[in-house]
Amino acid sequence: MPSTPASTKGRIGVLLVNLGTPDSPKTADVRRYLNEFLTDGRVVDMPAAIRYPLFRGVVVPLRAPKSAKVYQQLWTERGSPLLFHGLDLKKMVQEQLGNDYLVAFGMRYQNPSIESALQELRDAAVDRIIVLPLFPQYAAASTGSVQEKVMEIVSKWWVVPSISFISSFADDPGYINTFATLGKAEMAKRNYDHVVFSYHGIPERHVLKGSQNGYCKLANCCNHYNKNNRYCYRAQCYETSRLLAKAMDLAPEQYTVTFQSRLQSRLRDPWLQPYTDEVLKEFPGKGIQNVLAFSPAFVADCLETTIEVGEEFKEMFEEAGGGHWQLVASCNTHPLWVEAVVDMIHRN
Incomplete structure (x- = not known):
């Protein structure tokens, strides 16, 4: 009898990617990270002839020593939380997906690089990615x-497998359930007057540049999430907030959506508003003394969550006369988050 032909199907490759982190909190490593990050034309969308000399020659040399001190506060025995949470997530997702999949992890900036992660999948001859x-x-x-x-990387491969992207999961039920569960656990410990959903800010022009047919007005257009604004960062932030509020039984007046981490003066280059650091200073005057803060743009704890929201904003709130400010931890490797990632991969 003729033998049964072997299957030509290989494993499915999965590439998890996060933003990046310095190799260490030393100034030289922080400078190297910032140089790569801040000269990305999608991060700072100005002509390269201006961007490179401005940031490599002026901004980064001034910023690196200060950022290094902050990274020293963030660093743990395991190193950068963004890195070790990513590696732990990779391992846990791999265990749940099984041998039909190969999971790799990379950073957009610095190490492990996207290129090295893709090479791992390429060497394994995965069927698709x-x-x-x-x-x-x-x-x-x-x-x-x-x-x-x-x-850019795979364009240089002679053989390019099928590749698909999960472009957003702002309304993913598993993601929402994970953050809501973490939030409800904190709410069970104390009565909070108000909840803040603080998202990483971006320049308003980035939102307007991506607007479909001029739909975006940076106003009430984000009140409803629809086909016209499904890739609008601002609209997705508000939709995530509405879903989290619903999952935690919060009324609209019980929470505020804000934006943090702006790089430049709003007078020269307005970023998405309202700004978290300005809003929180107004709370005590309104009788808001206990605040529960989320940073739902980040699924792993990092400088922007642990230090900025968890420590710097807490200090600002207390100096303004506030009482208790509590950061909700990111998803990190919570079992519900691991399940959510696995489910998103299966659906795609």
């Missing part, structure tokens, strides 16, 4: 940059 940038809300400066980098 699913790319999951670990940014819930799509932005050209984060998800878009990852997609561009992946395509």
